[in-house]
Amino acid sequence: MIDNEFDLYGRIIKQSELNNKLLSKDDLTRIPGMMLNKDTVYCNRCNMNCEKELARLSENNYYCYYCVNLGAIKLDDILVSKKAISFKKQNNPLTWEGKLTKLQEKCSKELVRSLELKKTYLLCAVTGAGKTEILFSGIEWGLKRGFRICICSPRVDVCIELFPRISEAFLHTTIQLLHGKIDENYHYTQIVICTTHQLIRFKDAFDILIIDEVDSFPFMKNLLLEKAVIKAKKYFGGLVYLTATPNKYLLSKNKNMKIDYLPLRFHRNLLPELKIHISMNWYQKLLKNKLPKLLLKKIKYNIDNKIPFLLFVPEIKMIKMVEKALFFNEIKDNFDSVFSADPNRIEKVKKMRNKKILFLITTTILERGVTFPGIDVIILGAENRVFNCSSIIQIAGRVGRKEIRPYGNVDLFANFYNYNMIDAKKKIIEMNKKGKQLLDDK
Ligand SMILES: [Zn+2]
Structure with missing residues (x-):
């Protein structure tokens, strides 16, 4: 329930969410939740046009199936909004003391x-x-x-x-x-x-x-x-x-x-380039609790040398399979796994960041936005279409982000080469060329 007028500034919400005091206000903009057209119903919250038959709830009522995840908007709802006001001007809002390159x-x-x-x-x-x-x-x-x-x-x-x-x-x-x-x-x-x-x-x-x-x-x-x-x-x-x-x-x-x-990282080092390994039938091996030999060797090397890493797999079901194959190879602790619907997702990422574990098996949810210092990354099943060019570049971009270890390994294991992998490899090389030029120009 919303009881503070400030919380309406620049928002568009259902009138039914307001408390009685706000409900009686006459300076709010009120519009219908949806508008009925000949074949469609238009949602005034998300501005999308729903097909009438798909949006029908009863003979005379409809809902918006586009924005239903944020709470359903129906034809008979009323939406309220209030014009945003400016904030007080600040003289020195920036409290960051770092320096830009x-x-x-x-x-x-x-x-x-x-x-x-x-x-x-x-x-x-x-x-x-x-x-x-x-x-x-x-x-x-x-x-x-x-x-x-x-x-x-x-x-x-x-x-x-x-x-x-x-x-x-x-x-x-x-x-x-x-x-x-x-x-x-x-x-x-x-x-x-x-x-x-x-x-x-x-x-x-x-x-x-x-x-x-x-x-x-x-x-x-x-x-x-x-x-x-x-x-x-x-x-x-x-x-x-x-x-x-x-x-x-x-x-x-x-x-x-x-x-x-x-084209250059802040620490003026180039991007780590991709190493692609063709590992035929890796999935069939996984079904038998086996991992490609080179992959296993890399995992063991990183464990022995305490080099943290992320191991990406294309599908959630493969997480359990990789875990099982690791168990079969006597690798039983030092790691965890994470996927989008995982209720402990945030805690597990924290564990990795706090070095409580050495590696995480993950889906593409950790492909971008996250920084773990000094890590390597491995993609198993890189030929899967979830790993598009931008996603591979982002995954590779997790490596070498900090000055303490500005390099690292990006290993892709795949059944075969595909366009995404080759394109990503090419784009990283191209960016490094531009980056190198900047370094040379200095
Ligand atoms: Zn909507």
Whole structure:
């Protein structure tokens, strides 16, 4: 139940969620939950058009099947919203005391310039380039003007990683983390860090909207989320995209945006390149509790030398199979496994970060956004289509992120070569060429 008027600013929520005091207010904008057309029903929360027959609940009632995950909107619901107000202008909102590299600084200036010019800005930075730090000046620029800012990502793990870093950099600014896996109630804050799905509940809320890992699932080519971005951002608000792997779709949809490329990691080391190993019938071997010989050798080497690593598998069911094969090979502790619906997912990632375990067997949920210092990565079944080019580049990007071990191994085990693997390998080599050029130019 919502009982604070502030919590309505820039939100679009059901009237039935308001307490009695707010219900009687006459300065709220009220609109019907849905609008009935000839063959479709239009949802006023997510702006999607539902097919009448699929959305029908009873003879005269319908619901929106697009945004039902956030609580069903029905034809007879009333949605309320209230115009957002500006925050107090801050003089020195940035409490981060680090220093940007020259390359980061160049992008950072361009970002602020784009915000001033109200131009969409895209930063294509290699994994480990320090994208978050580049954002600080843009956020600072906004906070000095009393703006409300949202940093969102399609990936919950990215949001969870961003939250403490942004909070620390802006200690005096109210900030909230929103995603489907936390129970904390929404409250009005100047900075919001959330998954892109959460944007559906906002309307004309943000003066600056930043989307991190914009190329990742489920955002790309997802009309529901694309509409949510437009709706959550104020009409004249600034839009910023961040990605390590820009794709044609993103570039073609935003023809007039300012694009910056940052091909070098912040510690000025190149990206680790892919090693692809063809391991025929690895799945059949796994069914017999066996792992490819070279893979087993690598795992044992890392255990003996205490080198942490992530072992990616394409499907959840394979996690148990790999665990079993490890048991058969006398590898019984020092690791855990994690997947998207795992209720202990956040704790397990913490365990890995705190070095309580040496390795995690994981699905693609840990492909991006997470940083574990000094790790290697292994992909088993790299030919599976869940490992698309951007996903492989991101997985490889987990390696060598910190200066203490700026290198590391990226080993792919696959039944056969496929386009994604070759493309990812090529793109990393290309980025390293550009990065090397920058190093040589110095
Ligand atoms: Zn909807």
